[in-house]
Amino acid sequence: MRFWQKIYIGTLILFVIAFDIGAYGLVSYSYDFLLQRETDSAFREHAIILSSAESNLETAEKLYPDAGYDKERLTAIIKPLADYYELQGIYLALFLEDKEVFSNIEFVEENLLTLASIENTNMMQQKQGDARYLYVASQMPNHAQIKFLYARDITALDGYKKDIGQVFVYISTAVCLVLGVCIFILLKYLTIPIERINQTANAIAKGAYDKRVPINSKDELGEMGASFNLMANSIEENVSILVTSAQDKQQFIDNLTHEMRTPLTSILGFAEYLQNAKAAEEDRIKAALHL
Amino acid sequence: MVHILIVEDEKSINDLIAMNLKLVGYDCTQVYHSDDAIHATEHIRPDLILLDVMIPGTDGFSLMEHKAFRGIPVIFVTAKDRLDDKVRGLKLGADDYIVKPFESTELLARIEAVLRRINPNRCFTMDHVEVYLDEHVVKLRGVEVELTNREFELLAVLIQNRNSALSRERLLDLAWGYDYFGDTRTVDMHIAKLRKKLSLENRIKTVYKIGYRLEVPR
Numbered sequence: 001m002r003f004w005q006k007i008y009i010g011t012l013i014l015f016v017i018a019f020d021i022g023a024y025g026l027v028s029y030s031y032d033f034l035l036q037r038e039t040d041s042a043f044r045e046h047a048i049i050l051s052s053a054e055s056n057l058e059t060a061e062k063l064y065p066d067a068g069y070d071k072e073r074l075t076a077i078i079k080p081l082a083d084y085y086e087l088q089g090i091y092l093a094l095f096l097e098d099k100e101v102f103s104n105i106e107f108v109e110e111n112l113l114t115l116a117s118i119e120n121t122n123m124m125q126q127k128q129g130d131a132r133y134l135y136v137a138s139q140m141p142n143h144a145q146i147k148f149l150y151a152r153d154i155t156a157l158d159g160y161k162k163d164i165g166q167v168f169v170y171i172s173t174a175v176c177l178v179l180g181v182c183i184f185i186l187l188k189y190l191t192i193p194i195e196r197i198n199q200t201a202n203a204i205a206k207g208a209y210d211k212r213v214p215i216n217s218k219d220e221l222g223e224m225g226a227s228f229n230l231m232a233n234s235i236e237e238n239v240s241i242l243v244t245s246a247q248d249k250q251q252f253i254d255n256l257t258h259e260m261r262t263p264l265t266s267i268l269g270f271a272e273y274l275q276n277a278k279a280a281e282e283d284r285i286k287a288a289l290h291l
Numbered sequence: 292m293v294h295i296l297i298v299e300d301e302k303s304i305n306d307l308i309a310m311n312l313k314l315v316g317y318d319c320t321q322v323y324h325s326d327d328a329i330h331a332t333e334h335i336r337p338d339l340i341l342l343d344v345m346i347p348g349t350d351g352f353s354l355m356e357h358k359a360f361r362g363i364p365v366i367f368v369t370a371k372d373r374l375d376d377k378v379r380g381l382k383l384g385a386d387d388y389i390v391k392p393f394e395s396t397e398l399l400a401r402i403e404a405v406l407r408r409i410n411p412n413r414c415f416t417m418d419h420v421e422v423y424l425d426e427h428v429v430k431l432r433g434v435e436v437e438l439t440n441r442e443f444e445l446l447a448v449l450i451q452n453r454n455s456a457l458s459r460e461r462l463l464d465l466a467w468g469y470d471y472f473g474d475t476r477t478v479d480m481h482i483a484k485l486r487k488k489l490s491l492e493n494r495i496k497t498v499y500k501i502g503y504r505l506e507v508p509r
Contacts, residue, residue: 258345258370265392266303272395273307276456276498277314278506287310290303 003194004187011183016176023168031161038134038154039123045090046121046136046150049081053094053148054140069146074101089153091133097145105151107133131155193221197228209236266290293406294318296337298328298354299368300346304391308341308368311395314454316507317402325349332359339405344369344380355383364405368393396452396465403451415450417507420489422450429489436488441466445481449495449505458502478503 056077074094082092082104093103100108107128121138134152196213203211212232213225270287273279279287295312299305300323309319320335322328325348332340342365344351351367354360366387367380380388386405389398407413407425415422421430427443429436438446444466448457457465459475467473482503486492496504 254371254373257372261370261391262301262304266301266307268392269304269307269311269395273310273314273455276501276504277310278454278456278496278504279310279314283310283313286306290306 004191008180008183008187012176012180015179016172019172019175020168023172027161027164027168030164031157034157034160035125035154038152038157042134042136042150042152043121043123045085045152046138046148049085049092049150050138050140050148053077053081054142057140057143057146069096069143071096071101074146078102091151091153093149093151095147095149098147103149105133105149106131108149125154132158193217193225197221197225200228200232204232204235209239292316292318293339294320294335294337295402296328296331296335296340297321298325298340298346298351299323299343301343304343304368307395308398311398311455312402315399315451316453323347325351325354328354329357329359332363337363338409339363339402340365341368341402342366342385344371344376352379352383355380355385364409366401366405368398395455396457396461399451400465417494418491420491422446424450431489438485438488442481442485442488445478446485446489449503453505453507456498456501456504462502 057074060073060077074096078092078094079102082102085092086104091103091105093105093108094101107126121136123134123136125132125134131153132155134154136150136152138148140146140148193213193215200211200213209232212229215222215225215229270290273287274284274291277283277287293316295317297305297308297312297319299308299321302323305321305323309321312319320331320337322331323346325346328340328342328346331337340360340363342351342354344367346354349357351369355365364386365384366389367385368389368391369376369380370391371377372390377388377390386408387401389401411425413424415424419432421433423429424447429438429443429446445462448462448465459478462478463471463473463475467477482495486495491505494505494507496506498504
């Protein structure tokens with residue numbers, strides 16, 4: 001695998017992992033944050049509804065002191081409140097001596113009621129089928145026999161989590177593509193010097209000792225190119241010294257052999273002549289003189 | 292008469308070549324400078340030029356390209372024994388290339404070969420014998436004489452090196468070939484047959500302690 005391909009794939013993988021971890025953290029933080037806000041407002045509304053229900057109850061007690069608590073009376077007090085809040089996804093229930101007096105809550109959480117007391121207001125969230133509810137239960141502060149249950153529909157929060165997750169996948173894919181193209185171009189641009197050094201090295205290896213790397217940056221690759229050129233300079237110098245010395249040597253040998261051969265040819269030739277030739281006396285003397 | 296121009300700056304070599312050529316019966320002109328070589332070539336129009344490469348003035352290779360040399364066979368005689376020099380010389384149109392040091396028999400053989408190429412139907416005559424080297428025909432008083440191949444080769448070698456003695460070993464090498472491992476007495480037998488068949492008893496002389504020599508007047 002090429003160097004730039006390694007960097008390319010490595011960067012992309014690292015980016016996707018980092019981006020997804022960040023996205024997951026962000027989504028779960030914002031989910032917790034929203035849940036906390038829902039819980040806070042649930043407690044607040046629970047307290048408001050509870051106090052308004054209780055004040056209505058007290059007003060009724062003042063008007064009819066002997067009436068006591070019956071189902072119809074309590075229903076009459078809670079029903080307008082329940083109808084009003086139902087539109088906002090809030091459901092209410094009222095229990096007298098642990099018996100249901102009124103409820104528009106689909107699933108009643110009985111465990112909450114057993115725990116409910118004046119001192120502690122109980123809260124829990126519960127998934128019911130596709131829907132999710134936030135329950136708050138308590139006793140009425142001045143009427144301990146009456147218990148009040150508040151349920152808030154927070155299904156939208158789940159939807160929010162799912163939606164934002166999807167958005168993150170889209171964004172991550174899109175960013176990944178854009179980043180891929182950008183990193184590709186960047187890497188190609190940044191590895192041009194390496195490519196050049198490689199080409200020059202190949203050319204020099206094939207005998208083009210005068211080839212040099214063009215340097216147009218001052219980074220590590222520029223320095224490497226400069227060092228490479230220095231090396232190429234010294235190689236070229238040494239090679240030319242070698243070539244010159246080889247030529248000199250050849251020249252010397254040529255001259256030497258020429259200098260040696262001429263007298264050698266002459267001596268051998270005249271010796272042979274004297275030995276073999278049927279020549280006139282003056283020729284023989286001439287030959288002998290050359291020896 | 293064959294006329295040969297010797298271009299060689301070294302006087303001893305020049306003399307050596309000239310004396311050897313004279314022995315065989317060629318006419319020679321000796322020059323020592325490239326300018327003289329051009330001058331001599333233009334005036335004498337020799338049959339063959341023996342040319343050294345390293346001579347004063349223009350060097351031998353460049354001299355080859357001079358127009359005076361056109362149409363005249365050239366043999367380079369030089370100490371430059373490198374392959375590229377030989378190839379260059381032959382590519383320039385030289386007929387042969389001889390590297391120093393050389394032996395006179397080789398020089399004569401090569402000159403003979405070049406001359407034969409130019410003028411194929413040359414005939415060598417001595418006394419009553421006519422030798423047609425190319426056609427392998429020998430006539431004695433106008434009548435063709437039957438010679439074996441080996442006898443003819445031996446005769447040709449003797450003619451090529453006429454007036455110069457050749458040892459029996461040398462004759463074996465030249466006429467029989469280097470790969471022939473025979474007795475030197477084979478040479479004696481063939482010489483005896485040649486003498487008898489062509490009645491050359493007075494021409495083919497035995498040289499004491501050396502070998503044989505074909506003697507012809509120059």
